[in-house]
Amino acid sequence: MTDQHTTKAYDRDLEALGRQIAEMGGLAEKMLSDSIDALINLDETLGRATAAVDPRLDALQREIEEAAILTIARRQPMAVDLREIIGAIRISADLERVGDLAKNIARRAVKLAGEPRLPRAMIGLRHMGEVATLHLKEVLDAYAQRDAIAARDVWERDKDLDDLNDSVFRDLLAFMMEDPRNITFGTHLLFCSKNIERAGDHATNIAETVYYIVTGGNLPVDRPKGGEVNAGEGASA
């Protein structure tokens, strides 16, 4: 374990894992941001292009998982080093889920292209998208810097996204009640809002993983939760 040769090979493995996570993170962040742009502008072309990125993210997750496990089998790292590798597996799983959610939003943007009715909730959705994308960016930076304090900071702010989601839900319900012709469109947007909130939950999961990698400890189980119990309740991140 401690001989020079093994240690160097192990460091190289870890560096390669870090690079793959960085690539996945960049892709997931762009997919999320593009999917929300596609939705807000009802941009069919951008929606299709964004959804098409998802298989790359799925493949990267599998590569990371396999590389991580081969590293463990080959190098037999100590407990403290195992945290890095377990962390890589967990973060790649969260990033893959963010990609799925972005794909879902992008597909709905394609479906909705040409829709003439634009509810007030669109403003809230745009804001939610900005906050979720920022949280994801910040937590990936915290991972790159191994910064537990920055990670905890993102984790604490997830509450903001829950509150925004509740507000968008209320706006969308009002929009649907105004006119039954709004219901189908409104339903798509309800799911988009939920997807953005769940993308934020994954940023929060990543924050927990960064905290675990750096400190070996866990953030409290009960994270500060915003939001009332309404139709948007029950995030299943």
Next chain:
Amino acid sequence: MTDQHTTKAYDRDLEALGRQIAEMGGLAEKMLSDSIDALINLDETLGRATAAVDPRLDALQREIEEAAILTIARRQPMAVDLREIIGAIRISADLERVGDLAKNIARRAVKLAGEPRLPRAMIGLRHMGEVATLHLKEVLDAYAQRDAIAARDVWERDKDLDDLNDSVFRDLLAFMMEDPRNITFGTHLLFCSKNIERAGDHATNIAETVYYIVTGGNLPVDRPKGGEVNAGEGASA
């Protein structure tokens, strides 16, 4: 690797992992089935009891992940044996997600208790719940038996659940359009329907993992997908 002592210790590790997965599987199956019963009967007590099981499932997932990784570090298994362990990690992640989805349905059941308006879609939701629970049970049996053919069979039938989801969505949209007072209730049920469909997607993921464990190969990327592109479109499993 090949000496008797290591092999026996490794077998014991694998058996322990198998038992933990079986426990998780049993819990996830019961949570899903109970959450749907709570929803159909708008049973507040059962809803609360079901949601309360979720932390146990989360803890089991962490235990399985850690045990799996320690096994790899300690025993340095060959590639073929690694599949068993990678499989355990993947299946526990899917079961944890099923628990999240069931908790979400259970919480909505609590919210909706006392609701006097029962749409026709409730019949479809009950049917979806039965199908998803059956798929989960069958795929866990396929895992216990290491039966790739049975796993593939579940995987092929996920299409049925997508079709049922579409039909429930249409019923729910009609219900909401009938009377604006149905919209909030209908929205909760839309999310429940989506959650059940996603639980089925996780059963499908588990089927893919069982196939991979047994054969070393992967099922085709494009699994048979039912369902039209409607408001329920875009499963994000």
